Amino acid sequence: MQKTNRLLAIEKIIAEETISTQDELLRKLKGKGISCTQATLSRNLRQLGVGRMPDGEGGYKYILSENIRNVSASEVKLNIVPVIQAIVEAKGLMVIKTIPGNASNTAFFIDSAGRYEIAGTIAGDDTILIIPRDGITLQQVHTCLEIVLPGLHDQIKSKNHILNKIIRK
Amino acid sequence: MQKTNRLLAIEKIIAEETISTQDELLRKLKGKGISCTQATLSRNLRQLGVGRMPDGEGGYKYILSENIRNVSASEVKLNIVPVIQAIVEAKGLMVIKTIPGNASNTAFFIDSAGRYEIAGTIAGDDTILIIPRDGITLQQVHTCLEIVLPGLHDQIKSKNHILNKIIRK
DNA sequence: TGAAATAATGAATATATTTGCAAAGTAAAT
DNA sequence: ATTTACTTTGCAAATATATTCATTATTTCA
Numbered sequence: 336m337q338k339t340n341r342l343l344a345i346e347k348i349i350a351e352e353t354i355s356t357q358d359e360l361l362r363k364l365k366g367k368g369i370s371c372t373q374a375t376l377s378r379n380l381r382q383l384g385v386g387r388m389p390d391g392e393g394g395y396k397y398i399l400s401e402n403i404r405n406v407s408a409s410e411v412k413l414n415i416v417p418v419i420q421a422i423v424e425a426k427g428l429m430v431i432k433t434i435p436g437n438a439s440n441t442a443f444f445i446d447s448a449g450r451y452e453i454a455g456t457i458a459g460d461d462t463i464l465i466i467p468r469d470g471i472t473l474q475q476v477h478t479c480l481e482i483v484l485p486g487l488h489d490q491i492k493s494k495n496h497i498l499n500k501i502i503r504k
Numbered sequence: 505m506q507k508t509n510r511l512l513a514i515e516k517i518i519a520e521e522t523i524s525t526q527d528e529l530l531r532k533l534k535g536k537g538i539s540c541t542q543a544t545l546s547r548n549l550r551q552l553g554v555g556r557m558p559d560g561e562g563g564y565k566y567i568l569s570e571n572i573r574n575v576s577a578s579e580v581k582l583n584i585v586p587v588i589q590a591i592v593e594a595k596g597l598m599v600i601k602t603i604p605g606n607a608s609n610t611a612f613f614i615d616s617a618g619r620y621e622i623a624g625t626i627a628g629d630d631t632i633l634i635i636p637r638d639g640i641t642l643q644q645v646h647t648c649l650e651i652v653l654p655g656l657h658d659q660i661k662s663k664n665h666i667l668n669k670i671i672r673k
Numbered sequence: 674t675g676a677a678a679t680a681a682t683g684a685a686t687a688t689a690t691t692t693g694c695a696a697a698g699t700a701a702a703t
Numbered sequence: 704a705t706t707t708a709c710t711t712t713g714c715a716a717a718t719a720t721a722t723t724c725a726t727t728a729t730t731t732c733a
Binding site: 380381382384385386387388389391393395398400435436437 | 549550551553554555556557558560562564567569605606609
């Protein structure tokens with residue numbers, strides 16, 4: 336899973352730091368023990384949907400496609416703070432607990448992100464089952480969710496411990 | 505005002521068409537009687553905040569910075585397509601009809617925007633009552649909602665006429 | 674108006690990114 | 704294990720984009 340790791344690392348770096356050339360990204364990756372050529376990066380960035388925007392200070396920076404909004408008039412966007420209540424791991428799968436009635440919304444949203452880490456999701460009323468692809472660790476799914484829903488883990492951190500006990504009972 | 509015209513034309517073209525290289529843009533401009541070199545275009549694009557993203561089909565396209573959003577790490581974002589079904593005016597108030605179970609989500613979101621125009625909201629299961637402040641017209645509330653939920657009115661336009669009849673009956 | 678300062682531009686060049694192609698790696702099927 | 708099909712990768716070359724420098728507008732201000 337050489338490539339998957341690289342893709343995840345690339346996304347993480349671009350989400351966290353300001354990168355302005357592929358060579359710069361190449362060096363950051365090397366610093367994390369991941370090495371490839373700039374040509375490969377170019378291909379990977381395209382696959383990840385990473386683009387490049389002016390940084391407003393005369394330079395450029397790479398940005399994730401998550402940060403692009405589609406101004407297609409057919410979508411309504413909602414920001415809802417405490418939709419996701421808890422995340423639990425079980426049998427190599429991941430269970431997400433939401434507030435009542437919101438599992439399918441949330442699952443739909445996760446599906447829409449089109450992440451390769453996730454083979455599929457099943458949603459009930461307030462519970463979502465996430466099925467990772469073979470070869471994907473739950474840790475990688477966590478990272479993936481954090482990319483799809485930034486701040487997710489911070490948000491549920493406090494509740495998680497308590498709710499785990501309830502859900503697992 | 506040679507440059508201003510060019511900048512405006514560039515923005516217009518990029519908003520309306522799919523452009524994948526600066527040379528392509530150069531040709532489009534020439535077609536409109538505006539001519540410059542690629543070097544100038546490069547500088548203009550940076551000034552306008554125009555960036556380049558993968559188009560999802562193996563190519564690239566230029567995009568306006570208007571389409572970039574900033575992810576604050578403390579929010580969870582959901583894209584929900586048809587949450588709001590209809591908007592009806594009555595007695596100087598506004599009634600919003602949502603899909604079942606989503607009134608309170610949506611009302612919470614509207615409240616969170618902290619708009620001056622709105623004195624308060626009351627949500628049932630699939631219906632929200634919006635109470636405008638004294639002196640605020642319903643037209644102003646519409647504008648306000650469009651700001652909070654971009655694309656809202658376009659989305660419900662088709663359904664609105666039919667649903668109005670049902671709700672008002 | 675007439676310098677002087679500032680901004681805009683093109684031509685050429687430097688830098689950065691993408692791509693064609695062959696080789697190396699992986700997975701699936703026999 | 705061996706073949707076959709498919710994916711990933713590096714290298715080198717091709718494109719595309721950004722920048723330097725000299726020159727030409729344009730603005731500012733006395």
